[in-house]
Amino acid sequence: xxxxxxxxxxxxxxxxxxxxxxxxxxxxxxxxxxxxxxxxxxxxxxxxxxxxxxxxxxxxxxxxxxxxxxxxxxxxxxxxxxxxxxxxxxxxxxxxxxxxxxxxxxxxxxxxxxxxxxxxxxxxxxxxxxxxxxxxxxxxxxxxxxxxxxxxxxxxxxxxxxxxxxxxxxxxxxxxxxxxxxxxxxxxxxxxxxxxxxxxxxxxxxxxxxxxxxxxxxxxxxxxxxxxxxxxxxxxxxxxxxxxxxxxxxxxxxxxxxxxxxxxxxxxxxxxxxxxxx
Numbered sequence: 001x002x003x004x005x006x007x008x009x010x011x012x013x014x015x016x017x018x019x020x021x022x023x024x025x026x027x028x029x030x031x032x033x034x035x036x037x038x039x040x041x042x043x044x045x046x047x048x049x050x051x052x053x054x055x056x057x058x059x060x061x062x063x064x065x066x067x068x069x070x071x072x073x074x075x076x077x078x079x080x081x082x083x084x085x086x087x088x089x090x091x092x093x094x095x096x097x098x099x100x101x102x103x104x105x106x107x108x109x110x111x112x113x114x115x116x117x118x119x120x121x122x123x124x125x126x127x128x129x130x131x132x133x134x135x136x137x138x139x140x141x142x143x144x145x146x147x148x149x150x151x152x153x154x155x156x157x158x159x160x161x162x163x164x165x166x167x168x169x170x171x172x173x174x175x176x177x178x179x180x181x182x183x184x185x186x187x188x189x190x191x192x193x194x195x196x197x198x199x200x201x202x203x204x205x206x207x208x209x210x211x212x213x214x215x216x217x218x219x220x221x222x223x224x225x226x227x228x229x230x231x232x233x234x235x236x237x238x239x240x241x242x243x244x245x246x247x248x249x250x251x252x253x254x255x256x257x258x259x260x261x262x263x264x265x266x267x268x269x270x271x272x273x274x275x276x277x278x
Contacts, residue, residue: 001072003050009072010056011048017063031062101240105227112228113163115256119223119235120182121173122166122211125198129190162208165267167221167259170213173198177277192278199275202267210267212260213274219262226253 018028025043029036032055042051042059050071051059060067068074106114116122120134175181177195179188186194202211214221223235232252233240243249265273 004048006072007048007050010050010070011043011045013065013070013072014059014063015043017065021063023063028059028062032058034058102233105225105231105233109227109230112230113165114228115224115226115253116164116166117221117224117256117259118166118168121168121176121194121198124209125166125201125211127190127194127197130186130194133186133190164209165212165256165260166209167212167214167256167263169216170264170273171216173213173274174277195274195278199271199278202274203271206267206271211270211274212263212267213265213270214259214263218264219259221255221259224252224256226256229253 018024023031025039026036029039032039034055038055041049050056056067056071060070063070066074121130123131126134172182173195176183176186176191179186179191183191202209224232225235226232226249229246229249230244232243232249234243234252243252
């Protein structure tokens with residue numbers, strides 16, 4: 001792009017945003033700390049000119065747009081801060097399926113495949129006893145609420161077109177069967193019930209729900225959910241790291257798909273393998 005062409009694009013974009021914002025030449029000149037005649041020169045039809053870097057930055061700041069966009073270096077008019085806010089943010093995590101924002105993400109992704117790596121077991125495959133064991137200490141959400149939300153999701157999975165893939169650590173499921181680590185303190189009867197229930201649901205809900213078991217000694221994944229091509233949320237404890245920029249969502253999708261390929265148990269055999277752990 002030659003200098004004259006870039007100057008013309010700058011003039012047109014500057015004029016466009018001034019009109020959209022109802023900003024006069026005098027007002028822009030005051031915000032940029034220059035004379036009105038300087039702004040008039042930038043907007044001249046006969047001989048458009050490019051401003052210096054300082055003035056370009058001042059114009060962009062005054063109009064709330066990206067200087068790169070004004071100078072035809074980008075097709076995105078948002079500022080870097082706005083782009084970051086759009087593509088990535090932190091949102092408070094309640095660590096419960098009754099969290100309203102998680103429910104909204106599911107509604108937003110209706111019709112798309114949802115990919116999920118849970119922090120422990122998938123909430124939709126937990127028994128009431130396990131929900132009681134995990135959520136009893138929560139003050140804002142009760143085990144009963146978690147159980148109701150879990151049943152709602154199962155009904156959603158039974159609808160035509162539902163598509164849900166879950167990757168679970170095989171070691172975590174085995175530790176549940178053995179009553180070790182995270183599951184220490186959960187009574188044996190509750191553990192056996194959970195294993196049987198998980199195995200039964202993996203079979204009953206297949207293929208709408210496909211569960212894969214991966215070996216954490218071979219591959220690793222943080223808890224993450226990918227809602228189709230729309231967004232991905234990584235659970236870090238108190239917060240979800242939420243990504244909406246397409247390349248970021250694609251990268252986390254690729255991560256999940258690789259986890260599926262590296263799994264030691266595929267979805268067709270998950271029910272039998274989990275059931276045998278009891």
